[in-house]
Amino acid sequence: MKLASYTLSLLPLAAAWTALPGQKSSVLGRAPRHSTSTLLKSTIEAETIEETAETAAGSKTFGVVNTRKLSELYDLVVIGGGPAGVAGAIKAAQMGRRAILIDKPKFEAGVLPNGLDLFFGGPTGLFSKALRDAAKGTNVEAMRAQSMDNDVIWKQITNSIVGLAMRNSEGQCRTLQTYGVDYLQGSAQLLGEEDPANVAALRKFADDLDDPEDGIRSIRVSKTTVQDDFVGPVDDANVLVTGTKVLVATGSKSTRLRGIPFEESHRIFDSDTINLLGYLPRSVTISGLGIIGIEFANIFNALGVKDVTILVRGDVETSAKKLGMDMDVANVLMKLLTKSGVKIREATTVEEFSYVPPPGADDEYIKMKLNDGSTMETDLFFAATGRYPVGKNDDAGLEAAGLEVADRGMVSIDKVTLATTSKNVYAAGDVIGAPALASTSMEQAQRAVASMFSESSDSDVCQDANHDDPLSIGVWTIPEMGYYGLTREKAEAEGYSVVEGTVGFDQCLRGRVFAPDGLLKIVADSTDGTVLGVHIIGKEAAEMVHYGMALVKARTSIFEILKTVYTAVTFHELFKEAALDANSKLDFGVEWQEIFDALQGECPLSYDDDYLREQFEMIDTDGSGELEEDEMRALFESMGKPVSKRIIANLMRLSDTDGNGTIDFGEFKAIFDKVGCVQED
Numbered sequence: 187m188k189l190a191s192y193t194l195s196l197l198p199l200a201a202a203w204t205a206l207p208g209q210k211s212s213v214l215g216r217a218p219r220h221s222t223s224t225l226l227k228s229t230i231e232a233e234t235i236e237e238t239a240e241t242a243a244g245s246k247t248f249g250v251v252n253t254r255k256l257s258e259l260y261d262l263v264v265i266g267g268g269p270a271g272v273a274g275a276i277k278a279a280q281m282g283r284r285a286i287l288i289d290k291p292k293f294e295a296g297v298l299p300n301g302l303d304l305f306f307g308g309p310t311g312l313f314s315k316a317l318r319d320a321a322k323g324t325n326v327e328a329m330r331a332q333s334m335d336n337d338v339i340w341k342q343i344t345n346s347i348v349g350l351a352m353r354n355s356e357g358q359c360r361t362l363q364t365y366g367v368d369y370l371q372g373s374a375q376l377l378g379e380e381d382p383a384n385v386a387a388l389r390k391f392a393d394d395l396d397d398p399e400d401g402i403r404s405i406r407v408s409k410t411t412v413q414d415d416f417v418g419p420v421d422d423a424n425v426l427v428t429g430t431k432v433l434v435a436t437g438s439k440s441t442r443l444r445g446i447p448f449e450e451s452h453r454i455f456d457s458d459t460i461n462l463l464g465y466l467p468r469s470v471t472i473s474g475l476g477i478i479g480i481e482f483a484n485i486f487n488a489l490g491v492k493d494v495t496i497l498v499r500g501d502v503e504t505s506a507k508k509l510g511m512d513m514d515v516a517n518v519l520m521k522l523l524t525k526s527g528v529k530i531r532e533a534t535t536v537e538e539f540s541y542v543p544p545p546g547a548d549d550e551y552i553k554m555k556l557n558d559g560s561t562m563e564t565d566l567f568f569a570a571t572g573r574y575p576v577g578k579n580d581d582a583g584l585e586a587a588g589l590e591v592a593d594r595g596m597v598s599i600d601k602v603t604l605a606t607t608s609k610n611v612y613a614a615g616d617v618i619g620a621p622a623l624a625s626t627s628m629e630q631a632q633r634a635v636a637s638m639f640s641e642s643s644d645s646d647v648c649q650d651a652n653h654d655d656p657l658s659i660g661v662w663t664i665p666e667m668g669y670y671g672l673t674r675e676k677a678e679a680e681g682y683s684v685v686e687g688t689v690g691f692d693q694c695l696r697g698r699v700f701a702p703d704g705l706l707k708i709v710a711d712s713t714d715g716t717v718l719g720v721h722i723i724g725k726e727a728a729e730m731v732h733y734g735m736a737l738v739k740a741r742t743s744i745f746e747i748l749k750t751v752y753t754a755v756t757f758h759e760l761f762k763e764a765a766l767d768a769n770s771k772l773d774f775g776v777e778w779q780e781i782f783d784a785l786q787g788e789c790p791l792s793y794d795d796d797y798l799r800e801q802f803e804m805i806d807t808d809g810s811g812e813l814e815e816d817e818m819r820a821l822f823e824s825m826g827k828p829v830s831k832r833i834i835a836n837l838m839r840l841s842d843t844d845g846n847g848t849i850d851f852g853e854f855k856a857i858f859d860k861v862g863c864v865q866e867d
Contacts, residue, residue, distance in 0.1 A: 246419065261284045308351065319350065370412075372425075376434070407425050435615045436579060438617065446569050447539050495564070502530065536557075614630035668731025686771070703724065704725060705721075730757055733758060747762055801821055
């Protein structure tokens with residue numbers, strides 16, 4: 187089936203659409219611009235509609251499993267079809283286990299006639315990433331100059347988004363199929379160990395277990411479609427699925443603050459319902475300066491929305507620090523947002539939504555009263571106020587099945603194995619709380635499955651991971667942000683003495699020519715140059731941060747970075763420029779390293795302060811308190827550690843901080859302090 191024919195009944199997109207080759211464009215039967223209750227309609231040729239209907243009829247192929255398969259025991263049953271669920275199911279298959287994944291589509295509007303769920307296997311931010319990509323490739327101003335209205339422009343954009351979503355979900359389904367993982371669409375409810383259905387299932391599969399005491403867990407799946415060998419497809423079925431282990435990966439939902447009329451879903455959106463946005467807004471107001479809010483502010487601005495405002499309950503600095511951002515990077519971001527026309531209002535909240543236009547009132551605006559007494563109008567309001575784990579979902583029945591769930595819905599787990607408090611049940615992803623990122627969710631799911639099925643003698647890298655390891659962060663603004671490791675503030679709080687190396691993107695050739703807006707910062711330990719953190723904003727920052735992560739994890743020094751040869755005309759050259767900047771702020775920079783290597787080789791013992799002064803004064807026969815080059819050589823020889831003339835000459839040159847051509851005791855001792863040859867009293 188053609189992509190365009192899918193999109194006709196897919197999302198609640200209103201208005202005109204651009205015709206396919208050989209078809210007539212029409213806006214007859216056009217839905218209200220802000221409607222989310224009416225699917226996109228079109229008056230394309232009747233033959234095309236009939237062909238689409240015939241192709242779709244009885245052709246559901248995704249999310250359907252044969253009842254014969256469902257009646258057998260699985261090794262793993264996964265609840266949830268996000269990144270964590272898919273990764274866990276594949277990991278089980280890679281370990282030779284039989285697995286099934288059960289997932290309820292987020293939105294009925296996102297399911298195609300063949301059963302393909304456009305959101306399956308994708309992260310929460312899939313829509314924003316796709317919209318960002320579309321924004322970068324769509325010149326809205328040029329399209330408007332050609333007399334295209336916003337509805338036509340938005341249709342072009344959504345076609346692009348739907349295409350990307352289809353490729354992702356189809357790819358995930360193919361991967362599951364390749365590994366022999368079953369995928370069943372439906373609403374899953376985990377049953378307790380003592381539930382009669384689970385007890386009956388244990389009796390049924392007792393012979394399949396090495397020890398019946400090991401137990402099994404059953405999941406009741408409702409509102410599903412199954413394939414029966416005798417009667418064919420059975421819709422709206424209820425089935426029982428049983429496995430030796432269960433992985434809960436039910437994800438998270440948008441936090442909905444009181445006072446926001448989310449029922450007015452045609453104008454008021456959260457980070458879930460924004461996926462169903464059906465029009466290009468004239469103006470946007472975003473509540474919250476978290477990653478989601480920042481990304482969408484940037485994206486809407488790139489889509490040509492002239493009036494984009496972010497309301498921040500507190501202040502920018504506090505919000506940035508909560509996200510772990512370096513303040514220089516945050517300031518560059520705020521500067522770029524402001525320069526592009528995005529308005530940021532600190533200490534501002536909405537006190538009251540005094541008027542939300544009804545569907546069809548396309549020319550009217552939402553009216554809001556703010557906490558400072560002023561009023562504000564907007565076409566679209568987006569509440570980017572965080573997300574919460576869905577462990578308390580009654581449909582999933584986690585608490586009733588014996589899982590310990592916190593008030594905000596976070597499932598309690600063992601940080602090593604990711605086992606929950608309920609036998610044979612594990613959890614991963616957003617449902618176990620922070621950091622709630624797609625990348626970490628996948629790693630957690632793989633680690634959980636490794637814990638389930640690795641024999642005692644097996645070695646699996648997933649089992650050796652540290653649950654609390656720091657994470658690399660990517661923020662999909664335009665340009666991107668990426669950061670890993672410590673900021674200066676956090677490093678100093680941990681007791682480090684640090685220097686920072688900071689360069690603009692225009693400090694490398696590629697940046698100067700193609701993307702001058704940006705900044706790269708290295709936070710380094712001032713004692714030995716070890717890289718403690720990397721913070722980037724600029725083109726491809728979310729890719730480059732992985733190299734920064736490797737530097738931090740390997741405890742690489744800025745001196746090693748300076749020795750590295752980077753490919754010319756790449757953004758990675760910025761790492762060397764930042765290392766040079768950090769080096770310039772060290773008391774003993776790269777120019778000292780060869781000297782220190784020589785001295786450390788010549789100085790295996792530790793000398794205390796008194797011994798050094800005694801040797802110094804013995805050589806300082808004139809009592810001036812200053813040593814010349816020959817005297818310095820004699821001093822090292824008196825200590826039984828002769829040093830070459832060239833080393834002494836350069837040591838004198840670099841140590842002579844007051845420029846008088848000689849070395850005093852303080853300058854001399856500083857050298858030994860650095861190379862670790864002084865034994866403190």
